[in-house]
Amino acid sequence: MGIKALDYESLNENVKKVQYAVRGELYLRASELQKEGKKILAVEHSSNVCTNMQDVSLYDFLESTSVLGEHVVALCQAPFLLDDPNVGLLFPADAIARAKHYLSLTSGGLGAYSDSRGIPGIRKEVAEFIERRDGYPSDPELIFLTGGASKGVMQTLNCIIRGEGDGILVPVPQYPLYSATISLLGGSLVPYYLEETANWGLDINDLRQSVAQARMKGITVRAMVIINPGNPTGQCLSEANLREILTFCYQENLVLLGDEVYQQNVYQDERPFISSRKVLMDMGPPISKEVQLISFHTVSKGYWGECGQRGGYFEMTNIPPQTVDEIYKIESIALSPNVPAQIFMGLMVNPLKPGDISYEQFVRESQGILQSLRRRARIMTDGFNSCKNVVCNFTEGAMYSFPQIRLPPKAIEAAKKAGKVPDVFYCLKLLEATGISTVPGSGFGQKEGVFHLRTTILPAEEDMPAIMSSFKKFNDEFMEQYEDNLSHSRM
Numbered sequence: 001m002g003i004k005a006l007d008y009e010s011l012n013e014n015v016k017k018v019q020y021a022v023r024g025e026l027y028l029r030a031s032e033l034q035k036e037g038k039k040i041l042a043v044e045h046s047s048n049v050c051t052n053m054q055d056v057s058l059y060d061f062l063e064s065t066s067v068l069g070e071h072v073v074a075l076c077q078a079p080f081l082l083d084d085p086n087v088g089l090l091f092p093a094d095a096i097a098r099a100k101h102y103l104s105l106t107s108g109g110l111g112a113y114s115d116s117r118g119i120p121g122i123r124k125e126v127a128e129f130i131e132r133r134d135g136y137p138s139d140p141e142l143i144f145l146t147g148g149a150s151k152g153v154m155q156t157l158n159c160i161i162r163g164e165g166d167g168i169l170v171p172v173p174q175y176p177l178y179s180a181t182i183s184l185l186g187g188s189l190v191p192y193y194l195e196e197t198a199n200w201g202l203d204i205n206d207l208r209q210s211v212a213q214a215r216m217k218g219i220t221v222r223a224m225v226i227i228n229p230g231n232p233t234g235q236c237l238s239e240a241n242l243r244e245i246l247t248f249c250y251q252e253n254l255v256l257l258g259d260e261v262y263q264q265n266v267y268q269d270e271r272p273f274i275s276s277r278k279v280l281m282d283m284g285p286p287i288s289k290e291v292q293l294i295s296f297h298t299v300s301k302g303y304w305g306e307c308g309q310r311g312g313y314f315e316m317t318n319i320p321p322q323t324v325d326e327i328y329k330i331e332s333i334a335l336s337p338n339v340p341a342q343i344f345m346g347l348m349v350n351p352l353k354p355g356d357i358s359y360e361q362f363v364r365e366s367q368g369i370l371q372s373l374r375r376r377a378r379i380m381t382d383g384f385n386s387c388k389n390v391v392c393n394f395t396e397g398a399m400y401s402f403p404q405i406r407l408p409p410k411a412i413e414a415a416k417k418a419g420k421v422p423d424v425f426y427c428l429k430l431l432e433a434t435g436i437s438t439v440p441g442s443g444f445g446q447k448e449g450v451f452h453l454r455t456t457i458l459p460a461e462e463d464m465p466a467i468m469s470s471f472k473k474f475n476d477e478f479m480e481q482y483e484d485n486l487s488h489s490r491m
């Protein structure tokens with residue numbers, strides 16, 4: 001018998017090349033330990049690892065919005081409940097009204113496919129949200145609803161990458177959706193390094209160098225990704241920085257992919273979130289008419305955290321109509337995004353308003369969760385900075401801390417002996433000793449010889465001090481064990 005198409009050795013090589021650390025060795029070991037009955041503190045939630053790890057309630061997210069979302073979707077799933085005389089006892093009036101509204105937008109309830117771009121009425125709600133946010137009109141025909149922001153990113157990269165000669169500028173450290181998708185599509189990742197000593201800022205001169213180096217290798221750089229606020233680095237881009245980036249894209253003829261999924265998660269006041277699209281429009285012609293921009297958003301983050309619903313959208317700016325039609329055609333292959341997820345998106349972009357029954361509760365709780373995340377960001381980064389050989393920039397936004405772990409040479413040697421990448425070695429020891437499950441920095445990319453780990457800032461606020469003191473105890477003992485009494489300077 002010959003080799004079959006799905007035998008490992010004959011698989012598409014691009015599939016085998018994909019690396020996805022967020023579900024890598026640490027995740028697998030944590031799952032094993034959990035099966036053995038060890039208490040795992042899943043401070044790392046990505047890909048919803050947390051959902052199968054008990055003991056941590058990562059998603060103490062907003063009751064009123066999630067309840068409203070779940071109520072609305074429950075009613076839409078079972079519309080006969082709307083005719084029940086007791087419906088008002090079981091569901092809040094605002095949920096009933098919303099369910100009726102969204103059902104009227106569907107073409108036959110939740111069991112029917114929608115337009116491949118998403119339900120027109122919900123795309124209109126997204127356009128209105130963007131207009132309120134940015135102060136510029138937005139066209140629902142240029143907004144496509146997707147199964148999470150990830151699907152939109154993958155689809156966009158699919159349209160851009162024609163082969164390995166096509167390069168995409170990606171920040172390093174980066175969220176591995178980008179590196180993995182570029183590998184899968186057979187393109188080339190062109191890294192630009194974020195500067196840790198400058199609070200993970202982006203230097204345009206470095207960007208120019210990255211592009212020049214890629215071109216010298218014969219790569220056509222076609223697009224640039226920004227993640228704002230950043231994952232895993234947590235930085236928020238300033239308006240001035242966004243202007244520089246857009247000017248750079250204009251000069252270099254690059255499509256800008258603006259990953260703005262954490263736009264609600266901002267924990268400082270100096271740099272509030274500002275969308276790439278608003279800055280682009282503010283810049284005026286020729287840039288505002290020329291730079292091609294695709295922006296992504298999701299229901300997975302913010303104070304919603306409804307990541308299992310898989311709702312997202314992307315908005316296209318300055319994309320020619322023929323290309324929009326081609327993207328529509330490609331979206332049509334998968335028929336339609338999930339209809340319940342589209343309703344969650346509608347609810348997110350069109351939240352409760354003054355006068356709605358649950359409005360005050362909504363404001364109290366949404367502000368409460370964002371304030372708590374702000375405090376958690378502080379507890380976590382301060383906690384890391386109190387540890388030996390650990391330095392951590394403040395988490396300005398998003399949901400992560402990304403401390404640098406200055407590993408002593410002896411620890412690096414021990415890792416090599418154990419056949420492990422040094423930060424994987426450290427994170428595995430941390431997991432075994434404390435049950436704290438993190439993702440090694442190597443999964444996100446980092447400068448040569450520099451090591452990090454990523455945690456979320458999502459554990460419940462009251463659990464944070466204990467988690468950080470358990471981390472500190474482990475870390476300081478680890479450093480003692482492997483240090484040669486050489487001092488490691490702080491940045």
Ligand SMILES: Cc1ncc(COP(=O)(O)O)c(C=O)c1O
Pocket residue numbers: 046047147148149150151175177227231259261297298299300307310311312
């Ligand atoms: C930067 C970034 N982009 C996109 C996504 C994917 O979001 P979604 O759940 O909408 O697919 C994530 C999820 O963690 C993320 O961190």
